[in-house]
Amino acid sequence: MELVILENTKKDYISGEINVPALRGINLSINAGRFISFVGxxxxxxxxxxxxIGCLDKPTEGKVFVAGTEISRMNRKTSAKFRGDNIGFIFQNFNLIPVLTVYENVEYPLIMVQDVPLEKRKKRILDLLEKVGMISQKDKYPAQLSGGQKQRVAVARALVTDPKLVLADEPTANLDHDTAYKVIALMHNMKKEFNTxxxxxxxDPKIVGEAEAIYTIEDGLITKMQENKQPGVN
Ligand SMILES: Nc1ncnc2c1ncn2[C@@H]1O[C@H](COP(=O)(O)OP(=O)(O)OP(=O)(O)O)[C@@H](O)[C@H]1O
Ligand SMILES: [Mg+2]
Incomplete structure (x- = not known):
């Protein structure tokens, strides 16, 4: 099943008087359950x-579909609801909320968008903290954690709503080599377990080596798509 479809998608940023064409016509179709990367x-x-794709911004032209819904024309409120129900995000700088504990950070997306009963919520949070190996740190605050630990919490937070899609922008950029590998392996396991x-x-060449397919982007266009027949081998 196709989870993400882009049809001639263009994006211009207006910077003062100048028009910056950031995407110049992207056509793309990504099936559910894939583990793929954009490089460039x-x-x-x-x-x-x-x-x-994450419904955080709108194209200037063209269409974006996620899970069969056209997201490129949604209003702000509908976008926010759609994101909350369908998409998880992992960022380069972890983006944990400093005044919330590890447990509360993972709980946050559930409170924000989904009407999940308390007991069920608690089970889901503890289950994910267990899976990312952070259960013993659940009452700590982000400032008390290493970069790798923070990113593992962010992985749990991205998955807690059981999203169809997780988008990760440079998730290993602030991690050392070994920690980066562990976080990539963790995400790969999550993909296998939940079909996310x-x-x-x-x-990061480590992610590129683990991805099932690599899309090269140059100057706002996809210039190459390469299937990786043996992800993790190189
Ligand atoms: N908010 C913005 N306003 C104006 N121009 C922008 C804005 N965001 C990005 N751009 C421009 O759009 C183009 C694409 O930027 P984008 O951030 O998508 O690149 P990227 O591939 O993610 O780069 P990097 O690898 O450095 O993260 C660049 O020319 C950038 O300067
Ligand atoms: Mg970038």
Whole structure:
């Protein structure tokens, strides 16, 4: 099943008097359950593309569909609801909320958008904290954690609503080599267990090596798509 479809999607940013064409016509179709990555030089449009797929921004032209719904024309309120129900985000800087504990950070998306009963909510949070190996740290605050620990909490938070799609923009950029590998392995396990689709934007060769397919973006266009027949081998 196709989870993400882009049809001739374009995005211009207006910067003062100047029009910056960030995406110049993207056609793309990504099936459910995939683990894929966008790569390309700085400024090529990777983050812009993730923002459009994540319903965080609107295209200037063209259409974006996620899970059969056209998200490119939604109003703010509908977008927020759609994101909350369908999409998880993982960022380069972890973006945990400093005044909330590990447990509360993971709980946050459930409170915000989904009407989940308390007991069920608690079970889901503890289950995910267990899976990412952070259960013993559940009462700590983000400032008390290492980068890798923070990112594992962010992985749990991204998955707690059981989203169809997780978007991860440079999720390993602030992690050392070994920690980055562990976080990638963790995301891969989550994909296998929940059949969650993962889309990355990255410069990290470790993610590129683990991805099932790699889309190269240059100057706002997809210039190459390569299936990786043996992810994790190289
Ligand atoms: N909010 C904005 N306003 C104006 N121009 C922007 C804005 N965001 C991005 N751009 C421009 O759009 C183009 C694509 O930027 P984008 O952030 O998508 O690149 P990227 O591939 O994610 O780069 P990086 O690898 O450095 O993260 C760049 O030319 C950038 O300067
Ligand atoms: Mg970027």
């Amino acid at each position: 030089p700085s400024g090529s449009g990777k983050t812009t593309l993730l923002n459009l 689709t993962f889309i990355f934007a990255t410069h």
